[in-house]
Amino acid sequence: MTPTTETDVAEAIASATGPVRIEGGGTRPIGKQVASDTLSVAALSGISLYEPGALTVVAKAGTPVAEIEETLAKENQRLAFEPMDHRDLLGTAGVPTIGGVVAGNVSGPRRIAVGACRDFMLGVRFVDGTGTILKNGGRVMKNVTGYDLVKLLTGAHGTLGVLTEVSLKVLPMPETSATLHVHDLSPLDAVAAMSGALGSPFEVTGAAYNGDVLLRVEGFEASVSYRLSELTKKLGHYGQISQTNDPEASAEIWQSIRDVQSLQAHGSDVWKLSVKPSSAPAVLEMIQAEQTLLDWGGGLIWAALPAGRDLRAQIKDVNGHATLVRASAETLAAIPAFHPETPVVAKIGAELRRKFDPRDILNRGLMA
Amino acid sequence: MEMPTPDPFVLAKKARVVARLRSVLPADAVISDDREVKAYECDALTAYKCPPMVAVLPSTTQEVSDVLRVCHEEGVPVVPRGSGTSLAGGALPTADCVILGVARMNDVLETNYPDRYIRVQTGRTNLSVTGAVEENDFFYAPDPSSQLACAIAGNIAMNSGGAHCLKYGVTTNNLMGVTMVMMDGEIVEIGGAHLDAGGLDLLGLICGSEGQLGVVTEATLRILHKPEGARPVLMAFNDNEVAGACVADIIKAGVLPVAIEFMDRLCIETTEAYAQAGYPDCHALLIVEVEGSDAEIDEQLSKITAIARKHDPVELRESKSAQESAAIWLGRKSAFGAIGQISDYMCLDGTIPVSSLPMVLKRIGELSDEYGLKVGNVFHAGDGNMHPLILYDANKDGDLELCEKMGADILRLCVEAGGCLTGEHGVGIEKRDLMFDQFTPQDLEAQMAVKDVFDPQWLLNPSKVFPLSASQSRRAPAIAAE
Numbered sequence: 001m002t003p004t005t006e007t008d009v010a011e012a013i014a015s016a017t018g019p020v021r022i023e024g025g026g027t028r029p030i031g032k033q034v035a036s037d038t039l040s041v042a043a044l045s046g047i048s049l050y051e052p053g054a055l056t057v058v059a060k061a062g063t064p065v066a067e068i069e070e071t072l073a074k075e076n077q078r079l080a081f082e083p084m085d086h087r088d089l090l091g092t093a094g095v096p097t098i099g100g101v102v103a104g105n106v107s108g109p110r111r112i113a114v115g116a117c118r119d120f121m122l123g124v125r126f127v128d129g130t131g132t133i134l135k136n137g138g139r140v141m142k143n144v145t146g147y148d149l150v151k152l153l154t155g156a157h158g159t160l161g162v163l164t165e166v167s168l169k170v171l172p173m174p175e176t177s178a179t180l181h182v183h184d185l186s187p188l189d190a191v192a193a194m195s196g197a198l199g200s201p202f203e204v205t206g207a208a209y210n211g212d213v214l215l216r217v218e219g220f221e222a223s224v225s226y227r228l229s230e231l232t233k234k235l236g237h238y239g240q241i242s243q244t245n246d247p248e249a250s251a252e253i254w255q256s257i258r259d260v261q262s263l264q265a266h267g268s269d270v271w272k273l274s275v276k277p278s279s280a281p282a283v284l285e286m287i288q289a290e291q292t293l294l295d296w297g298g299g300l301i302w303a304a305l306p307a308g309r310d311l312r313a314q315i316k317d318v319n320g321h322a323t324l325v326r327a328s329a330e331t332l333a334a335i336p337a338f339h340p341e342t343p344v345v346a347k348i349g350a351e352l353r354r355k356f357d358p359r360d361i362l363n364r365g366l367m368a
Numbered sequence: 369m370e371m372p373t374p375d376p377f378v379l380a381k382k383a384r385v386v387a388r389l390r391s392v393l394p395a396d397a398v399i400s401d402d403r404e405v406k407a408y409e410c411d412a413l414t415a416y417k418c419p420p421m422v423a424v425l426p427s428t429t430q431e432v433s434d435v436l437r438v439c440h441e442e443g444v445p446v447v448p449r450g451s452g453t454s455l456a457g458g459a460l461p462t463a464d465c466v467i468l469g470v471a472r473m474n475d476v477l478e479t480n481y482p483d484r485y486i487r488v489q490t491g492r493t494n495l496s497v498t499g500a501v502e503e504n505d506f507f508y509a510p511d512p513s514s515q516l517a518c519a520i521a522g523n524i525a526m527n528s529g530g531a532h533c534l535k536y537g538v539t540t541n542n543l544m545g546v547t548m549v550m551m552d553g554e555i556v557e558i559g560g561a562h563l564d565a566g567g568l569d570l571l572g573l574i575c576g577s578e579g580q581l582g583v584v585t586e587a588t589l590r591i592l593h594k595p596e597g598a599r600p601v602l603m604a605f606n607d608n609e610v611a612g613a614c615v616a617d618i619i620k621a622g623v624l625p626v627a628i629e630f631m632d633r634l635c636i637e638t639t640e641a642y643a644q645a646g647y648p649d650c651h652a653l654l655i656v657e658v659e660g661s662d663a664e665i666d667e668q669l670s671k672i673t674a675i676a677r678k679h680d681p682v683e684l685r686e687s688k689s690a691q692e693s694a695a696i697w698l699g700r701k702s703a704f705g706a707i708g709q710i711s712d713y714m715c716l717d718g719t720i721p722v723s724s725l726p727m728v729l730k731r732i733g734e735l736s737d738e739y740g741l742k743v744g745n746v747f748h749a750g751d752g753n754m755h756p757l758i759l760y761d762a763n764k765d766g767d768l769e770l771c772e773k774m775g776a777d778i779l780r781l782c783v784e785a786g787g788c789l790t791g792e793h794g795v796g797i798e799k800r801d802l803m804f805d806q807f808t809p810q811d812l813e814a815q816m817a818v819k820d821v822f823d824p825q826w827l828l829n830p831s832k833v834f835p836l837s838a839s840q841s842r843r844a845p846a847i848a849a850e
């Protein structure tokens with residue numbers, strides 16, 4: 001099914017007789033996939049409203065992310081949460097859509113400084129599991145009118161409703177951007193150095209570790225060079241320091257981190273762990289992965305593991321959660337993609353799904 | 369404002385409820401004396417008052433759980449309360465309710481600078497969260513003007529904002545985890561010191577749910593290192609529209625100030641008379657603040673003033689020192705107090721798209737003439753969150769009702785302009801009956817279905833947020849079942 005209007009989506013859902021798999025560009029097949037009809041929202045496409053002076057964009061769910069990014073770039077603005085492109089990591093083809101980004105709460109390195117996709121979400125329109133068209137939030141930056149279903153739908157992976165339109169806050173592009181490298185650090189020193197940088201007033205907008213620590217600074221030219229020199233002073237004792245001052249070269253570095261390029265060729269399974277940054281060095285010890293990448297100052301661990309190894313068993317006592325982002329169907333049958341929840345949270349989640357999708361047809365079992 | 373009739377069955381068993389509450393709490397934590405409960409009869413929406421049946425002041429999450437278990441078993445409504453500074457009547461009791469105040473729960477449980485978070489009990493005031501980390505040059509970013517008094521509990525329930533949210537976001541963007549007690553007494557942990565809780569974003573759902581889904585007892589909050597410095601520029605214009613256009617141009621130019629505040633003629637004149645801040649004689653005033661090192665501030669301010677100059681300002685006053693900054697902020701910070709000196713007022717909180725600012729201000733002016741009530745405007749212009757202050761006379765018969773009617777018209781105007789009824793104060797009882805102007809019955813049904821999940825009997829703060837007519841069938845069975 002490829003409906004072209006919101007009303008058609010509603011009708012398609014209302015008349016569905018079994019489970020429906022909801023698809024945007026089909027580039028992020030995360031979680032368990034149950035055999036079902038597919039409903040693609042790709043034909044619900046286009047930017048409905050863009051007001052640069054109000055920092056807001058409204059787009060239909062099937063709008064390609066690239067189209068939004070190009071439109072914003074013309075006004076020197078961007079999606080500040082820097083959504084990752086999953087295609088290379090997951091070996092998928094297709095056109096990533098904004099609906100997919102929102103459904104997965106997909107964010108990139110800048111998340112540590114400015115917040116995740118959910119923090120930029122202003123409003124949603126969606127069709128629930130009964131085929132009812134609903135809206136929540138709006139297009140203004142401050143809105144506490146009623147419950148925040150916008151956040152509930154963001155990251156729900158289509159299990160509560162089919163997103164048809166989303167409103168997002170955008171931010172100005174900085175004049176320039178640069179990267180500071182602190183070379184050859186142990187994980188312990190790396191996390192300490194990143195914490196030092198993120199806990200400084202120098203507005204670091206990316207903090208990653210791949211053997212070297214990488215720190216991004218963005219802003220006006222003079223600010224960037226000032227902050228780079230302050231950070232160099234602050235972190236000099238950790239190791240040798242160098243800089244990438246060319247904004248394009250710097251952007252490439254961060255795109256590669258955003259898309260987890262260093263893990264693409266490694267391992268079979270790829271895990272994503274969310275922990276408090278200071279736990280990261282110990283977690284790396286525990287999991288003994290084939291390849292890792294730390295982002296978000298250590299709060300996000302990407303790990304490539306041999307097929308079928310249950311990483312959760314190894315980090316039982318660590319606070320946080322682990323998502324199995326890339327795995328074979330056999331592995332996913334044995335190890336749930338999403339982190340098991342405490343019984344009370346799982347019960348709330350299940351009851352919410354029952355309210356929004358009483359027939360359990362929307363992406364059935366995907367987050368289970 | 370209509371409130372549901374108190375449940376006679378609940379009132380009749382007051383003695384039993386009090387006895388049961390006393391059995392789970394220390395003696396001084398249960399307040400049932402008619403005179404003493406009057407201390408909890410209202411929040412900052414003082415036009416509405418109603419003493420609760422009982423007030424309790426637990427000190428631990430376990431005590432909160434015990435209280436809720438008792439109330440759940442007895443079918444008694446519970447209204448959670450932080451510091452009672454809600455402007456929407458969110459903490460207004462009903463005569464048959466137990467007020468559950470978290471004011472005694474104000475401990476700092478953990479501070480962690482490397483991971484940049486603090487964990488507190490939610491009765492702690494907003495300002496004292498920053499107070500706990502200040503010596504290490506850290507701060508908690510959301511800063512409602514009420515921050516000296518308001519509690520983190522209320523901030524979470526209302527998803528409160530502050531002057532600096534243009535850069536740092538509101539409460540929900542700075543909240544990492546909560547411990548919450550559900551109406552049946554069950555304790556649930558959501559989120560924590562790590563980013564992005566797994567599963568559905570329940571944290572995002574709870575923040576801003578106005579005490580209707582659970583009682584939040586502990587919170588993990590993001591803390592940040594203070595900026596090196598901050599300084600504002602004051603810009604005076606002779607036209608609201610021009611000031612509005614200037615705001616849009618600043619934002620488009622790629623400078624992201626921490627705050628853009630707006631004051632109109634009535635507010636400027638009134639605060640001048642009250643605080644003598646030395647503001648220029650003009651019709652619209654903007655205060656734009658930026659952060660960074662001294663040199664960074666200079667650079668940003670020069671970019672901003674260059675934009676402002678294109679809009680033919682009456683005056684531009686760039687702060688060069690802490691004293692000058694304080695002088696620029698003085699009038700803005702005294703605005704509410706100044707208006708309060710000359711009149712009773714009602715503070716609205718609608719948000720509009722920044723682009724509609726001139727149209728909405730003009731229309732508010734027209735409504736002011738139609739109703740014969742003066743309106744002052746002072747608000748966060750960067751994000752379109754307006755605070756029209758309607759002046760009225762509480763001693764004059766019918767004036768409050770007239771004022772409320774005009775307020776409703778202004779809020780409807782905000783919705784028509786593409787905005788919403790409330791940007792940071794919450795719906796409470798105040799905007800409850802306007803919800804149908806913003807939402808379809810189905811939209812509201814979906815929200816009420818969420819409450820059904822957390823609180824199937826609708827005992828937690830039941831008569832708020834949703835129009836009474838809409839929530840009637842859900843609230844009624846509690847009484848009918850007796």
Ligand SMILES: Cc1cc2nc3c(=O)[nH]c(=O)nc-3n(C[C@H](O)[C@H](O)[C@H](O)COP(=O)(O)OP(=O)(O)OC[C@H]3O[C@@H](n4cnc5c(N)ncnc54)[C@H](O)[C@@H]3O)c2cc1C
Pocket residue numbers: 411412447448449450451452453454455457458459470490511512513514517518519520521522523524525526527528529530531578579580582583584585704792793794829
């Ligand atoms: C002078 C003044 C200036 C203000 N300025 C601002 C401002 O700049 N920005 C802004 O956003 N607001 C502002 N406010 C409004 C108010 O301060 C905020 O809404 C604040 O967050 C309320 O906090 P409180 O602790 O006083 O909550 P209360 O008034 O006690 O309660 C508010 C709501 O929270 C619920 N609640 C309380 N505790 C809990 C809990 N433990 N668990 C679950 N729910 C709970 C209550 O039931 C109620 O619905 C202002 C108010 C005043 C009087």
